[in-house]
Amino acid sequence: MFDVTLIHYLFLSAVLFCVGLLGVIVSRHLLRVLISVEFMLNAVNINFVAFSNYNDLIRLDGHIMAIFVMAIGVCELAIGLAILILVFRKTHSVDADGEYIEEEKWS
Amino acid sequence: MEFLNSAVFLIFAAMIIFSSVFAVFAHKIEYSVLSAVVCFLSVGALFLTLSADFIGASQIMIYGVGVSILLAFAIMFTGKDSPKSLYLTNPLRVFLGFVLVLTFLSVLIFFISPVLDPKSDGAFSSYGSFAAQIESIRQIGTAKFIGRRIFCDYVLPFELLSLLLLAGIVGVGYLAGGSKKDV
Structure with missing residues (x-):
């Protein structure tokens, strides 16, 4: 078969990033x-680790950046889910287009 | 060995792409979350093939376990969808999104394809004096060297990251915790 090089990982990461971007634009939930958004962060992580593996295995900066991106991404996801739960409590809907039924009593 | 490398890469790349596309376009949100977990686990396995064992283990533990439980909790709290299922936005925005994303993907591929010669096999030959460290990374993994780098050169960002995580815990507990009237 072929030899797996850096450019294959870069193509994979570009495709994954574009799928994440499409999901952010298109989906309604x-x-x-x-x-x-997590898909996009994972694509960036693949890029970091691939560059670190093929060019910079001495200083390992890509690995450390990947750890930071991972921690910040999970923190962002947790806060986003908390806001999602708050929005659901207020409006009884998780529609990104904002078409929800106005409740009489805000519980 | 070369066949094995390319086969493993192709299998996990196909799993990543198919599961991410299915997660974006699945009709039910439960299928979407399960497919996203498959995608995260495949990314973790791909990290393991890049001789990044610490990052791969972190990815599998954080994304494959923690994030999936968080998403399951979010589904549990938000309950069922509203009567009409939330799938895609209006067709005009879907069409414009496809156009934008395909343009962006072609621009990305246009920029990354001529940069790197596919025959280049890394730059290890220029690290002659560090051959011992590369050999020990191949043998015992990267965790020791990552720890040394973090606690020598990246101490301040690491501590700021811990502050950010603490603020995230407090903020999530404040936002999503039960309402004050019930107490």
């Missing part, structure tokens, strides 16, 4: 938007 707020949870799916958050999942798509």
Whole structure:
């Protein structure tokens, strides 16, 4: 077969990033938007680790950046899910287009 | 060995792409979350093939376990969808999104394809004096060297990251915790 090089990982990462971007634009469920943002962060992580493996295995900067991106992404996801739950409590809907039924009593 | 490398790469790349596309376009949000977890686990396995064992283990533990439980909790709290299922936005925005994303993907591929010669096999030959460290990374993994780098050169960002995580915990507990009237 072929020899796996850096450019294959870069193509894979570009495709994954574009799928995440498409999901952010297209989908109507707020949870799916958050999942798509995580796809984009994972694509960036693949780029970092691939560059670190093929060019910079001495200083390992790509690995450390990947750890930071991972921690910040999970923090962002947790806060986003908390906001999602708050929005659901207020409006009884998780529609990203904002078409929800106005409740009489805000519980 | 070369066949094995390319076969593993192709299998996990196909799993990543198919599961991410299915997660974006699945009709039910439960299928979407399960497919996203498959995608995260495949990314973790791909990290393992890049001789990044610490990052791969972190990815599998954080995304494959923690994030999936968080998403399951979010589904549990938000309950069922509203009567009309939330799938895609209006067709005009879907069409414009496809156009934008395909343009962006072609621009990305246009920029990354001529940069790197596919025959280049890394730049290890220029690290002659560090051959011992590369050999020990191949043998014992990267965790030792990552720890040394973090606690020597990246101490301040690491501590700021811990502050950010603490603020995230407090903020999530404040936002999503039960309402004050019930107490």
